Amino acid sequence: MTASHGTAPSPFKQPRAVWAVAFACVVSFMGIGLVDPILPALASSLHATPSQVSLLFTSYLVVTAVAMLVVGWVSSRIGAKLTLVVGLILIVVFAALAGTTNSIGGIVGFRAGWGLGNALFIATSLAVIVASASGGFAGAIILYETALGLGIAVGPLLGGELGSISWRGPFFGVAALMFIALVATVAFVPALPKPEHKTSLAAPLKALRHRGLLTMGIMALLYNWGFFTMLGYAPYPMELNAHQLGLVFTGWGLLVAAFSVFFAPRLQARFGTAPVLYVNLLSLGIVMAIIAIGVNTPAAVIGAVIVSGAFIGINNTLTTQAVMLVSPVERPVASSAYGFVRFIGGGLAPFAAGKLADATNLSVPFYLGGVTFILAIVVLASGHKLVAAAEKGLVEGETVRPSLQRVGATPPAGYQPVIVAVGATEDAAKIVDAAAAIARDAGRPLEVVHVRETAVVEELAIDAEDAEQAHSAVLGHLDRLAAQGIAATGQVLASVGDHAAAGRVLAQHADDVDARVIAVGRSPRGPVAQFADGSFTTAVTHAAARPVVLVEPGKAPYRLTA
Structure with a gap:
């Protein structure tokens, strides 16, 4: 806690x-x-x-x-x-x-x-x-x-x-x-200042040469085919007026928002990206089959559409997470390439559904939408090893899951440090200095772990800082500590979207080096955000077999207990 x-x-x-x-x-x-x-x-x-x-x-x-x-x-x-x-x-x-x-x-x-x-x-x-x-x-x-x-x-x-x-x-x-x-x-x-690096016009298409990004993009195309078939055609068999339809889709939207922000990250942390997506896509296929079978029963269509909001919320978040996991290119380029492929699926689906409905009956487009959800599982399965490898560490040389990268000199074996975890926050230096006092009192070296965060929101991903900035931040801490006569080493912990996973990686590292203490600062994200996508501090506290303390400038260290 x-x-x-x-x-x-x-x-x-x-x-x-x-x-x-x-x-x-x-x-x-x-x-x-x-x-x-x-x-x-x-x-x-x-x-x-x-x-x-x-x-x-x-x-x-x-x-x-x-x-x-x-x-x-x-x-x-x-x-x-x-x-x-x-x-x-x-x-x-x-x-x-x-x-x-x-x-x-x-x-x-x-x-x-x-x-x-x-x-x-x-x-x-x-x-x-x-x-x-x-x-x-x-x-x-x-x-x-x-x-x-x-x-x-x-x-x-x-x-x-x-x-x-x-x-x-x-x-x-x-x-x-x-x-x-x-x-x-x-x-x-x-x-706002213009970016130092100008993006090539061909960069998004070139990015699709990478098998992982193309595979996840095709999966998203199939998912969006089913999704926009439902959005484009489900209102008709409901037989409701505009006000009533608004209430139905408000219920749907509330589930989309809640499951996207609060539940998707927790499911991903508990079961992994691919397994959750398999179950989720299968569930959406079943929902579409229910709509197709009950196309002449408005209540069945209404209920199925509202329930689908939960699965769509999870899918929207974790599909983007999967894209960023396997993509070895810059985040904006990966987002553009992924957006191009997935929106193509969403755009073509209503057109094709209309042609099918005109030629047959209204249930056929929904059956097809259900099939595309199942086909998305097949495509995802073809890239399962890529996603699994990404969750363990590296894809084509790029760090995409929580993993530690050494900055500066490598410490000797058995160095048993005090570890302090900080991010790109204004009070990072003060937190490091407070942890340095703990290390000095314990007679141990300090290891500064700078958490480099990539946030994933819907189809977008954005870095708090680039790799060079994170590396420079660690060197800045090390230089300041050296001037104070404090022995210190540094690492960068890269994390894509999953705060709890990053916390578990740090806890495992602390156990591996037999750290004396893990010091953390107060999260800038607040309790609601931490509940939504997992707390770094809580994950460290639960996973580490050693003391975890909260350090704040001007206050005595506060020991956290599991």
């Missing part, structure tokens, strides 16, 4: 720039859920077939997919803020135009422009929040995840309310809300 005295800094005490982008993120994440409740109303009002209406998904997602290939190239040249602003302008303009048109073809075309704006926004929003946040990297990630959950949960509810007035309501609603976000972004977000 961790100590209860003291508090973590609140991730919600942020500058106006962060709140401006976070608000835009909420509206962006409303996305699909905002439109879903009005699909039957669109078909009825514009005298269109469900297959024609489904094209508004296809145009939006296919353009988003293609745009994912170039957003890295664009943002690395014009900067994150300008890329974000251009994306917001496109969303405002094309969402408003979609609300003014009187034809399904017009909506389909304007949704394509909306998709381009969304791609530009997705590619840069997380980076802008991280760059602008005052609460550090952890606080920025918490805020982004909060925006994600709020958008997914509230989108269908707002879409249902606005759609019950007019099918045009959700389109105008998005345009109005995004316009507010646009004004706030222009006014409050400062100019």
